[in-house]
Amino acid sequence: MKLLFQIFMIFFKLSPITFGGGYAMIPVIEREVVEKKHWLKQEEVTDLFALSGSIPGAIAINSAAFIGYRIAGVLGAIAATIGVMIPTFFIIVMLSIFYLFFSDHPKVEAAFEGIRPAVVALIVFAAYKMRKGAVVDKTTFAAAGCALVMLLVLRLHPVLVISAGAVSGIFLIGIQDRLGIETKIDDHEQQLDYFMGADI
Amino acid sequence: MIWLLFKTFFLTGLVSFGGGYAIIPVIEAEVVKNGWMTTQKFTDIVAIAGMSPGPIATNTAIFTGYQVSGLTGAAVSAFAMVLPSLLLVLIVAMFFYKFHHSRIVQSAFYGLRPVVIALIVFAAVKFALSNGMIGTFSMHTLSLVGIFAVSLYSLIKRNTHPAYVILMAGLVGMAFYS
Numbered sequence: 001m002k003l004l005f006q007i008f009m010i011f012f013k014l015s016p017i018t019f020g021g022g023y024a025m026i027p028v029i030e031r032e033v034v035e036k037k038h039w040l041k042q043e044e045v046t047d048l049f050a051l052s053g054s055i056p057g058a059i060a061i062n063s064a065a066f067i068g069y070r071i072a073g074v075l076g077a078i079a080a081t082i083g084v085m086i087p088t089f090f091i092i093v094m095l096s097i098f099y100l101f102f103s104d105h106p107k108v109e110a111a112f113e114g115i116r117p118a119v120v121a122l123i124v125f126a127a128y129k130m131r132k133g134a135v136v137d138k139t140t141f142a143a144a145g146c147a148l149v150m151l152l153v154l155r156l157h158p159v160l161v162i163s164a165g166a167v168s169g170i171f172l173i174g175i176q177d178r179l180g181i182e183t184k185i186d187d188h189e190q191q192l193d194y195f196m197g198a199d200i
Numbered sequence: 201m202i203w204l205l206f207k208t209f210f211l212t213g214l215v216s217f218g219g220g221y222a223i224i225p226v227i228e229a230e231v232v233k234n235g236w237m238t239t240q241k242f243t244d245i246v247a248i249a250g251m252s253p254g255p256i257a258t259n260t261a262i263f264t265g266y267q268v269s270g271l272t273g274a275a276v277s278a279f280a281m282v283l284p285s286l287l288l289v290l291i292v293a294m295f296f297y298k299f300h301h302s303r304i305v306q307s308a309f310y311g312l313r314p315v316v317i318a319l320i321v322f323a324a325v326k327f328a329l330s331n332g333m334i335g336t337f338s339m340h341t342l343s344l345v346g347i348f349a350v351s352l353y354s355l356i357k358r359n360t361h362p363a364y365v366i367l368m369a370g371l372v373g374m375a376f377y378s
């Protein structure tokens with residue numbers, strides 16, 4: 001029980017500082033879990049972060065759950081997840097209340113008028129940062145183009161396009177393997193940091 | 201309504217590959233389909249979610265839940281969004297520790313990554329359209345495009361922190377649009 005509480009507290013404390021994405025947590029987690037408590041080894045933490053990127057969901061939450069699980073099993077995973085969620089949950093609820101009260105105020109409306117194009121810039125920036133890890137060859141370039149047409153022109157539901165992406169990846173690598181073409185997945189093991197959760 | 205929120209965000213959580221901004225169009229499609237918010241209001245929420253600590257997609261879900269049905273809505277949305285992650289982490293941790301080295305997973309991601317880029321670009325285009333940045337031409341449009349350009353420049357070339365960019369844009373908005 002004491003161990004679970006300690007796990008909870010570590011993630012509870014570090015949750016509010018996870019501005020700018022899950023990867024910002026890595027050094028803090030390493031200090032707490034590896035250097036102070038000696039619960040895990042350095043390599044294990046690095047591995048767990050890489051693994052977190054291969055599962056749907058935010059890096060911050062996935063890695064908390066993984067690390068919690070490695071320290072104290074299923075309950076450890078739950079303790080870490082709750083710990084990482086609670087602070088951000090209450091911060092967001094408070095901001096929601098503020099937003100409901102003030103969104104009609106002319107000054108606030110004006111501020112959001114200016115913020116909206118900046119949000120578009122942030123989104124474009126997210127795509128810009130990921131481009132190297134994602135568009136690695138002609139095939140992936142074409143895939144990105146096709147996906148964009150499916151979304152913008154054909155107006156397919158994003159979930160459908162995501163599923164199509166995963167299936168076509170397996171299919172395309174399968175074909176390239178059959179034909180004996182060397183594929184790009186062989187040499188890009190460690191590009192995750194510009195992909196998954198780069199901005200979450 | 202609570203059940204609908206749960207279902208929506210559980211499904212969203214399940215497909216949140218790429219996290220962050222890639223998952224925003226998924227949430228937006230659901231939000232508009234269910235008539236919970238306009239795209240413009242949704243952009244405001246994404247802006248606040250991006251300025252706050254914590255994952256953007258989860259923050260957006262909590263925000264949406266709160267707007268739709270108060271504290272219960274927020275709690276249900278947060279829970280629904282995190283549940284698939286937690287379950288999948290447990291399954292992978294128990295059975296497939298070398299999961300991310302498997303060739304089939306890597307192949308899936310080979311196809312998923314370009315889709316994630318497309319989703320993000322799609323989100324940008326949609327938001328630009330709904331906020332009147334594209335399509336019309338006036339001094340107002342021009343000023344919005346100006347804010348966009350300066351923001352993008354400082355993010356890419358000056359490494360400015362995103363929260364700071366949003367803050368500055370807000371001040372500029374307050375000065376010019378009120």
